[in-house]
Amino acid sequence: MSESTVPQAKTNGWEPKIVAFCCNWCSYGGADSAGMGRFQQPASTRIIRVMCSGRIDPLHVFNAFLEGADAVLVTGCHIGDCHYVNGNDKTKIKYKYLESVVQQLGIEKERLQLNWISASEGEKFANFIRDVTEQIKKLGPSPLKPEGVV
Amino acid sequence: MGKVGAVAIIGAGIAGIQSALDLADGGFKVYLIDSKTTIGGRMAQLDKTFPTLDCAMCIVSPKLVEASRHPNIDLILYSDVTSVSGTEGNFKLKLLKKARYVEEDKCTGCGICVEKCPSKVPDEYNAGLSKRKAIYLAFPQAVPRVMTIDAAHCLYLTKEKCGVCKKVCAAGAVNYEQKDREIELDVGSIILATGFTPFDPLLLKQYKPTHPDVITSMQFERILSASGPTQGHVLRPSDGKAPKYIGFIQCIGSRNPHIGRSRCSSVCCMQAIKEAIIAREHDPNLDITIFNIDIRAFGKGFEEFYSRAKKEFGIKFITSRPPEVQVDSAGKMFVRYEDLNEGKIKNMPLDLVVLSVGLDPSPETKKLASMLGLDLDEFGNVTSLIDHPLETNAPGIHACGVVQGPKDIPDTVAQGSGAAAKASALLATERGTLIKEKIYPKEKAIPEQPRIGVMVCHCGINIGGVVNVPAVVEYAKTLPNVVHSEEAIYACSKDNQEKIITLIQEKNLNRFVVASCTPRTHEQLFQNTLKDAALNPYLFEFANIREHCSWVHMNEKEKATQKAKDIVRMGVAKSNLLAPLSTSKVPVTQTALVIGGGIAGMTCALDIANNGFPVFLVEKEEKLGGLLRHVTSLEDGRRSSDIITPLIRNVMSHPRIQVFTGTQLAELKGYVGNFEGTLDTKGTKHEIKFGVAVIATGANELVPSGYYNYGARNIITQLNLENALENGFEKPPENVVMIQCAGARVPERPYCSRTCCVEAVKNAIRIKKETKASVYVLYRDMRTYGVWEKLYREASSLGVVFLRYSEEKPPVVKDSTVTVHDLLIGDDIEIEADLIVLSAPMVAPASNVELAKLFKVPMDKNGFFLEAHAKLRPVEFATTGVLLCGTAQAPKLIDEGIAQASGAAAKACVLLSKVEMETDAMIAVVDEKLCIGCGTCVKVCPFNAPQLIEVEVNAEEVVYLAKKSRINPAMCKGCGSCAASCPTGAISPRGFTAPQIKAAVRAFSGIVEVPS
């Protein structure tokens, strides 16, 4: 069912596939700044832009796991910096709930991560992607990954 | 006779363009005039901009397109002003429009003529490093995209031979018979923005400017550019080989009275650092040295950039000005310089020499000045006063940008906006009389079936150098509902906007995906293009394959290409589910709030009020005047009271300004156009309503505790000195030592405070003139930039002693003895001082934190407010309707703060000039059938947008009353928090609906679902 062209090698040279939800005003800007500063990072992550981290519905996160994401990153503005007053405070609450469900499902906790990254923190964004990618490489593919998806 | 609601802007560089856009957006007709064939000026020639290394073309290109598309802006290019008559409010301009020999309305810019033209000419855009044809387009993204025949080199026009361009032009645009033509314009005001021309190094033969490997900083800029003669590879012109040793020589044509150029050009140090960093990024093996007198890294973020150059990129800085470039018997170039560490004269062999050429006034400035009756100063700048930086001696004629004095891009942009505010204030009664509304074609109804177009951008080599663009184009064609996919060199260029429109029309597309850079800068451009194509702008989707892909996977071409395909797939998946969105209109409170009653806040308030809008001016102190109240003299020798007293008087007596002193903004709600605030004057509350807010809260002088024994009786700050000079010293000093950078450019405060060097020499001169004392200035780099270099010269000639110390060995103060390790002598010097003056930096007030919270606007690392864009949006926050100016943004001189204040006023007036504004289209809507009236959204929303209302539900046989949520479109900001909390999924934030996000997530693993 996949039309991805990545070879089916789950052992050596396996690259995790990660979904990052980013808010338009901060963490998406952070990813842009990483580009502007040419902060190199593993090509593991695909970004989904939302206006505010508060938009990230736990269902989107579960969906990403069900589609084969090896990790899902929830990112937004630093607390206090949300462009919509307090969207990220609400994100924090939803994230607690997400964490507990992910644990119950038996997924390693490294596969779900929360980070606040401002629009100027390009290097932080790149380092975050590098760190998560390393961690997930050690864990291997997600147990929820459907058959056939790499 | 009434005034004319139109403005002529002479010079279409970034200053002129910015003025034009602000005036046109504010309801004035604009004629944007340039002698060149295209708009964009010098900025369009740059590769990147300091200190953020933004790609210059990428950020300026949208502005070029916007200016050329604006219904209220007429571009009058390739034209010279021949005469001006009339007075303020009513000028008549005569222009001569040179023949392009190409009909502007027929030329499609296809470029076939260029391909076939046999005549080659040095290319000005590439600073003479490559050739163009006699028929040409100035540069690939040139606006307007119309060819021009260079009459001096055209074989047909010179010898009546050839004629090939006419033969191959299918559009019949070439016209050898075209004649120069006269144009007459009636305008109410004139803005002069004729910029600069790079200094011609031929005047300095000792630097061997004709040697092929001795190039100017402008030429090096082109070499570094992906669109330049070497496609961005650092190669030397003589043999096309990669150089190893590169030397920059600073101040070529600056700080040199022998050739009549004694001013500092302000930008060359940063330009050299920037070019050195980019060169190192291109080729990490390069060994780069910058020979300088001082490194003048004085702007926001510049000092930090300079330290990165040293620490991260290993760029060497040598404080020595080599007197010449020499070539040895083997033909190798070298320079001779003084090594201060070893106290020796040394030679350094170099493969490539870059001459950092200064900014000369452009040749047309002199002609225009005499035509317009404008005074020029000794450097050839249009004369202005510190308190009126944008006004000339001729009423109704304003000046902005480098024509007024050397400056960098953000200062130029601020001045461009500022000049617009001045012109519009003059013509305020004529606002809206000569303009047309931009009318977009009527949106066509779109069929159910998506038909998606994809354009994948090379961005020069920014994307194409890493990602296999043709492969991504081909891949996109395989995705569901994609009916067309193609590549573009620059998707954002004007010709590609036209291309997109044509594609949409010809292929009957109803969705469009551009895979290029970031929606944060370019989304609107493409959305407007869709509007031009009669499509709803929200049927556009961005795939960011530059910032998020090619730039961060530069060494992994295959993976980057795969990722680009994934990103495009996700974009296409979402675009399948896009729907047309519409906006609504809300009224605007046409009043401004200005916070801060210093020189910037007062200027801004006056400019807004003079434009016809009421202003609340709020100052937390009891008196207006801000930091300037503590300064007693100005750089030009006047008293500061000369400017502050009349300003306060004008503010206090203005019928449209209401001043609140001893007052703070305590509460704030609402949004652009509709803010509501509570002012607190020592417990008394005032409720106010306003449409825009300007933050002009200024800065304070650091109390330099902990530096150089500050606190001892004989140690004061520059502001204390100002006061003593005005009101008398306790005991007149005999030996004064000033220590620069006291608390600045140190790890705990890494920035340069920009103004202290000018302040110190100003005060040193005053001490010299008014007392008998000797004065020593201990400095790291003397940053008396721009025209204020003249104060540095004057101070030296009056006998002020300047001693350079290094970061590693700062001076030591013990009682009244200052010991400094002088770098020039290479030895310790002890100075007995009875007065030690610390040049302490400006620091951001702690209260900025509260204000930042109220307005939800960001601050930088140093506590100053952070503007929306370091280069092109210096006086705006990312949040619409909230602006900033003056030292609240960063330390700056008085005239710079005033220019910014006028700039912020222009931005405020653009918003206030409309009775109603359009709401966002991307707001949340409730599906009442799914809503269970639980009220979670009401609790979650910080903007009070959703409300529960009782509605009658008609369910099959039963009719009952139930609570349902409704979202006020004027209050909703589209964050989507409500949707993520709604238990039944009844709320959809438009543009980010659950099915759209789900589609992107599905496409992540490879599946593109098509809507049923």
Ligand code: FES
């Ligand atoms: S806007 Fe970034 S978290 Fe809300």
